[in-house]
Amino acid sequence: MKYAYFPGCSLSSTGIEYDLSTRETARVLGIDLWEIPEWNCCGASSGHLTDHLLSLALPARNMAIAEEAGLDVAIPCAACYARSKNTELAVCNSAEMRQEIEEVIERKYEGKAKARALLDIIANDIQAEVIKEKVHKELKGIKAACYYGCLLVRPLAVGFDDPEDPQSMDNLVKSLGGETVDWAYKTECCGASCPTTVPETGKKMLERIFESAKNAGANCLVTACPMCLNNLDMRQGQVEKTYSKKYDMPVFYFTELTGLAFGVEPTKLGLNKHFVDAMGLVNEVLKADGRRETA
Amino acid sequence: MSVNEVQQNKEVEQNWEPKILVFACTWCTYAGADLTGLSRLQYPPNIRILKVPCSGRVNPQFVIKAFQKGVDGVLVAGCHPGDCHYTSGNYFTRRRFLLMRRLMEYIGMEPQRFQNRWISAAEAPKFQQVITEMTEEIRTLGPNRKLRDDQW
């Protein structure tokens, strides 16, 4: 299994642990990730608000390089995935648009290289049995509220799961030996773009997510989006202060949990880099009697 | 061919008017042509309407025969797809029409001489427009000689 790998800007800065854990998880699962040479920013959030063509051309260049190599593209970041998938669909649906894009990027992109969300690959392409076989340490004690966010499974044409009640990540966490909760905010927006412009609205949006997860009995959140994680992790303290509440809810990338279950050293996954302490819960999992007998 | 005959032919050529045969289905196009009359919408007097129950009744053989006999253009017109009185007749027409066009191209005849239109019983203006346009088109193409039996 070989994919062109598009980490995107977040994964080389604020979301470095997503990159680390992705590479570790892929290594264990035998997924060969070929990082797209000289990849560029996909232009998420700012690109498509500025210029439609620009927003399609930016990801198109990365996709074109992958297409030359004959590979589909594995994309961890939800925003990068949404932008790249949109480009792929635009190129496939309109020869005119394709020509326009190809002129701008000065490369050929016929839409043969497909944009794939990393979650989709790991949770849906790889069989649950295979995942279970690789599990070294079951995630005993993890009660995850799987948070898909607003970009990963919507709209219908872009997403790969039920846009209202997605299950991919839930199934994955269950395969890893963890529990998941049924909760209502798994696809609500976390308001990642609000904190600087309308901070009160942003905090309210976060509070509802934490509140719902907590009420459902979760002890952590799991996500597939560096923007969401950043927002949920970094601003949890602010929300707690504003609303006089206490959540103490670590936020994980699904790859961190996968890596952890596969027996990868927590620091190698970047689990020590979180704002809300994650190591406490991680150590509980490691201490618990979750060792699976290897056949 | 005597000089006299050549002279005659030239005259024929000069006074030439396109002759167009229209196969019209009873339920839609024939009724549409009736409505065109009722609405007194005028069109060139170059067409002759031949009534058939359904455009699907039109055998390509009829079309070829018409061209052989010296008709300059043939129009097969029926109900809109999905509106066929007999549910599916016009779908057959549509497929036969595509093949017919290709045959025409293959034998080196202007494919515009054979046309296929969907005209409902309510579309009098469309009937008028189609006939007017087609007559003009055939007029620019000139008389049909390719398939014509050698009558002179």
Next chain:
Amino acid sequence: MKRVGVFICHCGTNIGGVVDCPKVAEIAKDYPGVVYSVDNKYMCSEPGQELIKKAIKEQNLDRVVVASCSPRMHEPTFRRCVENAGMNAYFMEMANIREHCSWVHASEKDKATEKACDLVKMAVAKAIMNKPLQKATIPVTDRALVIGGGIAGIQAALDLANAGHVVDIVEKEPSIGGKMAQIDKTFPTLDCSACILTPKMVDASSHPNINLITYSEVEKVEGFVGNFDVTIRKKARSVDMSVCTGCGVCMSKCPSKVDSEFEMLLSKRKAIYTPFPQAIPNKPVIDRDNCTYFKTGKCGICQKVCTLGAIDYTQEDEFVVTRYGAIVISTGFEQFDHSVYGEYGYGKYPDVITGMHFERLINASGPTMGKIKRPSDGKVPKNVVFIKCVGSRDVAKGKSYCSKTCCMYTAKHATLVTEKIEDSNVYIFYMDVRTGGKGYEEFYNRTREKYDAQYIRGRVSKVFKQGDKLIVRGEDTLLSQAVEIEADMVVLATAMVPQADASKLAQKIGIGYDKDHFFTEAHPKLAPVETHTQGVYLAGACQGPKDIPESVAQASAAAAKACGLLSKSEMLTEPIISVVNESICVGCGLCVPICPYKAIDLKTISERDHGKTIERLVADVNGGLCQGCGACTVACRSGALDLKHFTDQQILAEVNALCL
């Protein structure tokens, strides 16, 4: 040589003002076969027709060409005219020189005259080729089949039976009654559904002209109008209907419990069961998929307790073939499978239910004895949210059409909640409120004003659980703000869709259906209960969403149409049909799938060939089914098929005439 008479009509100045009619009549005299040609002011008038009749006799004509208005106008007139003069009606041919000539070329008189001549010439050429055709008669079997025993089917059957015709009702469930039997009250009068339906069910079952064939399905339909041979599969009931008295002991003793479909899975029934207490016939069937005896071979309690020995485990499906003159289809509807709407949490939260569930919850004979209790914990809900247009009017995930009944039944539900539960609040999310119908708008207004239902214009984006409440989040588009309502129960007004196997039934019978699988009527305005297949009629929601009054009205209309057909012992058929020249047919069968009416079959004929008797296949056109479109004639590669009155020869004669 044929003797053709040509009659040119002036139609006052309509034709005569443009076309030089006397000149056309003069020129027509020279056309091959023409022995008589004349023009007249008004051919359709009494003197005009007399002129034709006289000419036929005096000139010994055997073909007549009338050049006048469109045949769509006066073809019947002139056919009758020549018939009166002793000529076959199909020997008369018309040239349309009014609609297709004088009216459209008013300013080009010479060219119009020239065109009129051509049109007459074509008509003459065709007329010479015309063959005498006779309308055939086919016998009509005086027996009707009604498929589907819901309110529409029952009504159609009663009307037909009261008119003196024998009717069979085929119903796939063990009892007739359909959806209306499940409904509690009917809008806008709020009278009890069962109270008005059950008498009709009894009438149907006791009517001497009506036979109920329940727990049965239509397997195959052959034949044509007046003579449909229908194969009906009578599913094995495992109960001998002739012996069973419906005492019900077997049902009370049966140990296997199954979710009751009639109660929308809200309560249990037994494996040997009648769907509901007032079922007709009130004799049980064994649901073999859930019966312990059929699953394990052990049990047999019902057989032991039945003192009459009515239980018969060895029964098998039975096939019966019956001939019917007419068929009324009234298969009704199903609820849209709204599991595509994950956001409403149906299936996940037991307190999110559909309108039909609600009908059972408020029904006095339902699982809660008419007390509204929510399914999860049996508590009485205080806040009830209704969501309308679930599946209707949604091109993305549902159906494009409006289901028509939901606005009214939601208003009815709202009223009933308020009446039955003290201090309850009702919220209704809607897109539009559509209440076209007698007394409907008034009912809706009462729901808002007297019963205080809160109508919120907007869609719901999510239903989720918080504690034991369901949070309904949506938008109030009139206030442009998001709303969240804490509900105890959510009721979805799901779309009406045709039965899942509607398209299969349509194919069996040979009628059309639309993209949503509703059966298509012959004409949306002027033939709303007929289908394109003669003798097959539609009633009720199988043709499109309908409420009870509309279904009943359409059922009576369908019955009236069927009566019209059945009241005669034989009917005339149009002679313009396809014919097979068996001597050149190669039996390739290409024409069979092309025929939209399933009128062509292959048959085996035996003939003498080189001194031996051989058997071979040839096409065979069923004159009762053929509608004369001619599609098959073009598909026939050996040219064995031809369409009467529009034969290859006739059409080519017209083409030739035009080009001479």
